[in-house]
Amino acid sequence: MKPKVLLIEDSTSLAILYKQYIKDEPYDLFHVETGREAIAFIERNVPQLVILDLKLPDMDGEDILDWINEQQIPTSVIVATAHGSVNVAVSLVQKGAKDFLEKPINADRLKTSINLHLQQVKLEHLVEDIETKFDRNRFHGFIGSSLPMQGVYKIIDSVAPTTASVFIVGESGTGKEVCAEAIHKESKRSDKPFVAINCGAIPKDLMESEIFGHVKGAFTGATTDRKGAASQAHGGTLFLDELCEMDLEMQKKLLRFLQTGTFTPLGGSREVKVDVRIICATNRAPLVEVEEGRFREDLYYRVHVVPVDMPPLRERGNDIVTLANHFLKLYAKEDGKQFRAINRDAETLLKRYRWPGNVRQLQNIIRNIVVLNDDTKLTVDHLPEQVRQSTAAKNNRTAPPPTPHSVEALPAEPITDEIESTYTPSQVADNPPTHIRPMWQIEREAIQQAIDYCDGNVLNAAVLLELSPSTVYRKKQAWEAEDEQQYTD
Structure with a gap:
């Protein structure tokens, strides 16, 4: 199926001219004359690209752009503007338009701009197909389709049907309990209880009773028998949040429970056997806690079977x-x-x-x-x-880079200037450098500078750098992993 391009232009003669320009191009051009017609067309059949005239009989082109942004319509917008309205067009680029064309638009400029943006749309779909094959924007309480979250979803899909223990690590507020519930809902235990205990919110004197329960008279105030979280979760999942907050003596009792599946309620004399799956979580670095003597090494290896790293929101x-x-x-x-x-x-x-x-x-x-x-x-x-x-x-x-008008218009100077200033032949001949920097440093800075220049858009940065988006994603993730490893070391 050919890509669809919508031309919103109140001048019929100009529309006929533009259609003549692109008559041999591999896409279909549709024409409407008013803003209302444009909205009706987009609602029926979303085009890959919109060419938007700023002055329409019934509304301003800016109103159409605002509507597209508010409705989160997945289309790109190119603004067509008269010479005196270039500043307005630039402001619309800052609001989300991908490019602007100054009237009168010549044939080559029109064809080049349309082809460039249609290629970018195709590239975005290709990256989604390859790198986020199982892309989901909503998943068992999670909202988001970023690459880090797609990785989390795939781990949940893989581990949920098994009986393996899961250890979720992440900063406070990243959704560790949501992750644990997602694993439970995807598992064969989904029709059984999910019981969560926050080990950091319970006084250590009450922890054993909270998890294993107690019998009447076990301590002052224990007027009846009480089931603990382990019994309540029988057949289902027991989620121990902030596990590293648990004191060492209780960790020892928990380890025995995990090894045998049995426990003795506080004050009781008879062992109880239950069938529960354990999921643990912490906002600390567990290996650091082990090295510092605050977390038992044997317990760590018992629960750290399948790790899940929850990405921070940033x-x-x-x-x-x-x-x-x-x-x-x-x-x-x-x-x-x-x-x-x-x-x-x-x-x-x-x-x-x-x-x-x-x-x-x-x-x-x-x-x-x-x-x-x-x-x-x-x-x-x-x-x-x-x-x-x-x-x-x-x-x-760090002063921000100028706002890009389009991928086509973005200059590559911010990336190449530094390389040229370091390695140009004239400089080597006239003034030899006192320090040669490794190429991997230059590469990393060039890629990061391109990503910053594109306001975090890796696809646009990849186009600028003439690299595959998957290459840029891979290198970026590898560097972030190295930085995280250095931080934890």
Whole structure:
């Protein structure tokens, strides 16, 4: 099936001319004259590309772009503008348009721009097919389709049907309990209980009773027998969150339970046997806890059969905006508020913030905004000071690159200047360098600079660098893994 390109242009003569320009190209061009016709067409059959005139009889082109952004329509937009409106077109590029064409548009410029953006759409679909074959935006309570989360989903798919113990590691607020519940729901035990215990929230004197239960008279206040979490989870899953917070004596009793499947309730004399699957989690580095003597090594190897690393929110790219929109619409509906979308500038700030509290922090911030305001769009002014200040501090440390107008228009100078300044023949002849940097450093800086230049868009960066997107993804993930290893070492 040929790609579809929608031309929104009120001049019939210009539309006929543009159709003549591209009559031999391998895509179909459809033409509408008004904004209402454009919206109706897009709702029926989403085109891969939209060429948008700024001045329409019934509305401004900017209104169409805003509608596409609000509805999260998966299409690219090229703005067509008269000479005097270039500044307006640039502002629309900052709002999400991919490119702008200055009228009068010549045939070569039109064909080149359309082909470039259709190739980019095709490239995005190819990457999705190869690297996220099982791509899901929602998965058992998770929301997000970033590559790190796709990896988590695949591990859950693989481990859930087995009986293996799972150890989930991640910062607070990354969704460790959601991960444990997802494993339970995908497992053969899904119709049995899922019982969660937070080992960091229970006093150590009560921990044994919470997990294994007690008999009447075991301690002051034990007026009746009580089943613990292990008995309650019989046939299902027992989730021990923040396991590294458990004291060493209780770790010893837990290890015996994991080895034998039996325990003795506190104050009791008869062993109880249960069938439970154990899933553990921690926000600490477990091996560091072992080395420091706070976590038993034998228990570590007992529970650390299949590790799952939950990515922090700052590494999940566009998932940040996806989650923010989900929480915004959810709370707006619950509280009867008007919020429907997030302003593009606010989205940029959300993606640049470091999110030390991860998804939980994002959720609380959006909840606070909805409670205290009642607008249709979430804007920069709604965001708390720490989100805006953090981005401002980052911008002061490193000046941001100019906003790109399109992949085609993006210059490669930021990547090549440094290489040329280090290795140009004239410099070597006239002023030999005192320090030669390894090529892997140059490569890493070039790729990272391209990704920063493209505001985190790896696909655009790969096009700039003339590399395969899968190569850039792979190198980026390898470097992040090395950095994490150095940090933990």
